[in-house]
Amino acid sequence: MGSNGQKEDHASELAGLFSLRKLPDAQSDYASARYVVLGVPFDNTSSYRRGSRFAPDAIRNAYWNLESFEFHYGVNIPDAMIYDAGNLFESEDVEEVIDSVETAVRYVSADGKVPILLGGEHSITVGALRNFRDCGMIIVDAHSDFRDSYMGSRFNHACVTRRALELLGPGRIVSVGTRSVSREEFESEEWKDVRFITADEVRERGIRDVIGEIRSMGFRRVYFSIDMDGIDPAYAPGVGTPEPFGLTDRDVRELIGAFAGITVAFDIVEITPVYDNGNTSVLAAKFIQEFIGQRERKASKKP
Structure with a gap:
């Protein structure tokens, strides 16, 4: 039911799940929006540097530094019709959070809109992905995140790719930027079912070949998930589990642009603002503009 009592969309249900905070370019109401921003402040399974629960608003704050007109693509971002639902109410229970994300994203996708999730840690991706079991998946990540269980939980952020494989099946996940893998993960029978492309391979082959x-x-x-630790700490230092020798910001920019037109949901996770110099949050904000700008440009070129 819509907020006026008519069965038009899920605006009222979303309002019951989220508090109100806004991305600056989110100037649309829900009914008119093509993109819906959902903040998920959760970091209870983080295994090194906690604090990603502060990231959704850190990204929003950094976004104020950006121009709304993306001149590379000739797109005025507010014209893309963005609605910001605010932040999901916080919980310390990972399964409860994942279920809430699943519900919120189901509402958004059922209303024909593209969800953009601001994490939070990578475990939140599982909830969103449950709504897109017919899709391929592109992950940017330093870590394989392929453990079956970690720290007593199958929904730990170190298990997200394994859970994604269970949802999508073999041959439908590509993880780009890999450079940290446990022996347990590497020797698992399911390892071959995901295409892991290392950061070294990207550097040797070039991102366009990848x-x-x-x-x-x-x-x-495509479901597109960016764990910001996939990018080299020189570009994105403020992450929960930094790993040297990573992707460049331009590698990820090209990857976003190549698949923006077929991306049905997009998330950015694992920023830890208390360890940031500001660069990580503003890069995440720029990735949001890149995704929307390139997607809108591609849409405008359709006959």
């Missing part, structure tokens, strides 16, 4: 390989997998719809 994009060509992903395109050859034939995905028609």
Whole structure:
């Protein structure tokens, strides 16, 4: 039911799940929006530097530094019609949070809108992905996140790729930027079911060659997840589990642009603002503009 009592959309249900805070370019109401921003302040399974629960608003604050007009693509971002639902109310229970994310994203996608999630840690991705079991998945991540269980939980942020495999099946997940893998993960029988592309491989082959390989997998719809630790700490120092020798910001920019047109949901996770110099949050904000700008440009070119 809509807020006026008519069965039009899920605006009233979303209002019951989220507090109100706004991305500056989010100037649309829910009914008119094509993109819906959902903050998920959760970091209870973080295994090194906690604090990603502060990231959704850190990204929003950094976003104020950006121009609303994306001149590279000729897109005025507010014209893309963005609605910011605010932050999901906080909980310390990972399964409760994942279920809440699943519900919120189900409402948004059922209303024909593209959800943009601001984490929070990477465990939140599982809830969103439950709504897109027919999609391919592109992950930017330093870590394979392929443990079956970690610190007593199957929904730990170190298990997100394994849970994604269970949802999507073999041959439908590409993780780009990998450079930290446990022996347990590497020797698991399921390792071959995910295409892990290391940061070294990206540097040797070039990101455009990697994009060509992903395109050859034939995905028609994509869930796109960015763990900011996939990017080298020189560009993104404020993350929960930093790992040297990573991707460049431009690598990720090109990856976003290549698949923006078929991306049905997008998340950015694992920023830890208390360890940041400001660069990580503003880079995440810029990635949001890149995603929307490139997606809108591609849409405008359709005959």
